[in-house]
Amino acid sequence: xxxxxxxxxxxxxxxxxxxxxxxxxxxxxxxxxxxxxxxxxxxxxxxxxxxxxxxxxxxxxxxxxxxxxxxxxxxxxxxxxxxxxxxxxxxxxxxxxxxxxxxxxxxxxxxxxxxxxxxxxxxxxxxxxxxxxxxxxxxxxxxxxxxxxxxxxxxxxxxxxxxxxxxxxxxxxxxxxxxxxxxxxxxxxxxxxxxxxxxxxxxxxxxxxxxxxxxxxxxxxxxxxxxxxxxxxxxxxxxxxxxxxxxxxxxxxxxxxxxxxxxxxxxxxxxxxxxxxxxxxxxxxxxxxxxxxxxxxxxxxxxxxxxxxxxxxxxxxxxxxxxxxxxxxxxxxxxxxxxxxxxxxxxxxxxxxxxxxxxxxxxxxxxxxxxxxxxxxxxxxxxxxxxxxxxxxxxxxxxxxxxxxxxxxxxxxxxxxxxxxxxxxxxxxxxxxxxxxx
Numbered sequence: 108x109x110x111x112x113x114x115x116x117x118x119x120x121x122x123x124x125x126x127x128x129x130x131x132x133x134x135x136x137x138x139x140x141x142x143x144x145x146x147x148x149x150x151x152x153x154x155x156x157x158x159x160x161x162x163x164x165x166x167x168x169x170x171x172x173x174x175x176x177x178x179x180x181x182x183x184x185x186x187x188x189x190x191x192x193x194x195x196x197x198x199x200x201x202x203x204x205x206x207x208x209x210x211x212x213x214x215x216x217x218x219x220x221x222x223x224x225x226x227x228x229x230x231x232x233x234x235x236x237x238x239x240x241x242x243x244x245x246x247x248x249x250x251x252x253x254x255x256x257x258x259x260x261x262x263x264x265x266x267x268x269x270x271x272x273x274x275x276x277x278x279x280x281x282x283x284x285x286x287x288x289x290x291x292x293x294x295x296x297x298x299x300x301x302x303x304x305x306x307x308x309x310x311x312x313x314x315x316x317x318x319x320x321x322x323x324x325x326x327x328x329x330x331x332x333x334x335x336x337x338x339x340x341x342x343x344x345x346x347x348x349x350x351x352x353x354x355x356x357x358x359x360x361x362x363x364x365x366x367x368x369x370x371x372x373x374x375x376x377x378x379x380x381x382x383x384x385x386x387x388x389x390x391x392x393x394x395x396x397x398x399x400x401x402x403x404x405x406x407x408x409x410x411x412x413x414x415x416x417x418x419x420x421x422x423x424x425x426x427x428x429x430x431x432x433x434x435x436x437x438x439x440x441x442x443x444x445x446x447x448x449x450x451x452x453x454x455x456x457x458x459x460x461x462x463x464x465x466x467x468x469x470x471x472x473x474x475x476x477x478x479x480x481x482x483x484x485x486x487x488x489x490x491x492x493x494x495x496x497x498x499x500x501x502x503x504x505x506x507x508x509x510x511x512x513x514x515x516x517x518x519x520x521x522x523x524x525x526x527x528x529x530x531x532x533x534x535x536x537x538x539x540x541x542x543x544x545x
Contacts, residue, residue, distance in 0.1 A: 110434060112141040112502035113420040115445045119146050136164055140540045141504035144533050145179040148172050163503075163539035170532055178529035182496035187450065187488050192223050192230060194459045194472040194487055197412035197425070199243070202463035204288040204334035206247035209468065209489070212240055222251065222267075225489065233267050244295075246288030252295065254284050264295055264304060275312050276304060285326040289350035290334030296325030301341075305352045315352040321360075322346060329371040329379070332465045336393075338379055340368025345381060347393055359399035365389045370413030372422060373464060374435045378402075380422050382410045388422075388438045405438035407431070416462040416469045418492035418501060419444035423460060430460050446490070446500065451475045456483055467493045495524050499533060506537045 111122045119142050126135035139150045140163045148170045151157055157168030192211050194200045199212040208226045210233060215221050220240050222233040226248050233251050234240070240255040241262075250268050252275070257263035260277035264284065275295075283298020292307020301322040306312040317325055322341040329338045336356055339346045343366050347357040361368060361381065370382040377393045388410075390403040408431065410424025415435060421444055423432040432441050443454050452475060459472035469490040474483035491497065495517040498510055506514075511534060517524055518531035 109141070109504070110437075110441065111138065112143075112504055113441070113445065115448060116146055116149075120150070123150050137544075139167060140164060140536070140543070142502055143179070144499055144503060144529070144536065145172075145175050147503060147536070148175045161539070163536050163543050166532065166536050166539060174526075175529050175532070178496070178526035179499050181526060182494075182499040183446070183449070186492065186494050186497045186500065187446075187490050188228070190225065190230070190487050190489060192225075192487060193485065194470060197414065197459045197461040197470075200459065200461050200470050200472075201243055201245040201251075201288075202465075202468055203245045203247045204290055204330065204464070207467065207491075207493075208245060208248045209463070209470065210243055210245040210251055211487075212243045220255075222253070224248070224251070234272075242285050244286035244288050244293060246293050250288070250293070252286040252288070252293045254281050254286060254295070266293075266306070275306060283324075283326050285328060287328060287330050287337070288334070289330055289337065291350040294328075294337060294350070294352065296328045296339065298324055298326035301325050303339075303352055307351070310351070313352075317346060317348075320344065320346045320355065320358055327368050327371060329373055330464045331373045332376050334464070336376075338371050338373065340366075340371050340381060342367040345371070345379070345391065345399060347379070347399060355397055357393045357397050357399035359391070359401065361389065362401070362404075365404060370410060370424060372413045372415040374415045374417065374422060378435075380413070380415065380435065380438070382407070382413045382424060385409060388433060390436075390438060403436075403438055405433070407433065407438070407440075412459075412461060414461045415466075416444070416460075417466045418490075418497070419446060419469070420502070420505065425460075429455060430457055447471065450488070453483060459487075467491065495522070495530070496526065499526075499529065503533070503537050503540060511537055 139147050147167045151167035158165040194211050202209045210224045212222050221235045223230050224233050238255045240253050243253040253265050261279045262281040263277045264275040266273045266275050284295050286295040295304040301317040303315045303325045321344040325339050327340040335350050365383040365387045367384040369384040372380050379391045381389045386409045388405050388407045392400045392402050394400050408426040410426050413424040415422045421432040422435045434441050457473035462469045472487040477483050514534040
């Protein structure tokens with residue numbers, strides 16, 4: 108049932124019909140109160156003898172179906188914005204940490220590199236020139252770090268800040284290095300050695316050696332949703348440190364065949380999914396006393412660009428030319444997220460899917476289904492899951508305390524938001540659902 112709540116309307120309706128025809132009243136009630144609000148209202152209004160007792164189901168049955176549907180349609184339009192800058196691949200998209208920005212690196216013509224930052228609804232140029240960039244990490248609205256070619260030094264780690272650029276370090280040892288923003292500044296993990304460059308507003312660039320923790324290189328990394336911790340994957344180990352590289356938070360050995368590590372993605376502040384170089388997924392939990400507990404394993408193909416998008420209930424990556432998606436808890440394969448299919452994305456022609464570490468954003472790049480002219484339309488879309496209407500598209504059962512707080516603020520009389528009554532209904536249904544389940 109939990110997975111069905113993330114399905115499209117047709118599959119939700121089929122499951123509801125099975126419960127209804129089989130006389131499974133209680134599972135049907137739980138399903139109706141778990142799915143997105145518009146689906147719950149549609150199903151509740153079709154129940155014979157809906158309750159009037161103030162429960163979540165009663166609230167859904169009494170709701171104005173058209174008003175809720177209109178609000179959900181408005182939410183789908185508001186959450187997604189289309190942009191003219193094309194990413195081409197997930198590795199060229201980088202999200203800020205604690206700042207709602209992202210960078211996209213493109214090659215607009217042969218021999219030319221361009222780094223653009225999206226800040227709100229505005230694009231601005233960070234770099235435009237002939238120097239090839241091998242990796243780019245967005246820190247915040249004022250800071251970007253990158254590994255690029257340097258005519259005199261072969262390779263350079265460069266810090267772009269407020270229209271200036273500063274060399275952090277140089278040398279061929281930067282080959283394969285991956286930079287990333289953190290809440291403490293930025294890091295850059297080496298692809299050739301277990302070494303990490305660390306720098307921040309109150310810290311000059313420094314090199315930290317991760318060899319004592321069993322790593323051979325440090326370029327396989329992921330920053331946690333808070334920006335305060337970083338996970339590294341090696342041939343046989345996963346290591347989690349604080350963002351300043353001063354404390355070991357957790358470590359464990361990756362059992363074969365799930366190592367060597369190919370990709371990592373945090374699905375929460377304390378949960379981490381790891382993809383193996385030869386395939387397979389494993390789920391880990393950061394526990395006290397430097398423990399990293401293995402919670403689950405599953406078969407999966409080798410995945411590139413491993414990502415987590417909590418608002419869509421998936422983790423995923425690219426394999427065999429297409430994106431594949433998995434349940435973040437069971438690690439079982441699932442269908443493409445409902446918002447992608449309903450927005451007209453052609454799953455076979457999606458080049459990029461990636462999400463921000465904090466769960467706020469997703470970027471999708473590729474081609475929409477053909478229009479009247481029969482030609483697939485190129486597009487890059489950003490999805491903002493912190494938009495006030497965004498939670499109308501989520502399964503009600505997936506909303507947590509932070510979501511309820513945000514809904515209460517959005518539904519308040521002084522918020523000035525459209526569809527405020529429907530937001531208030533969602534808050535009431537989610538709250539009643541919790542009460543109904545004890």
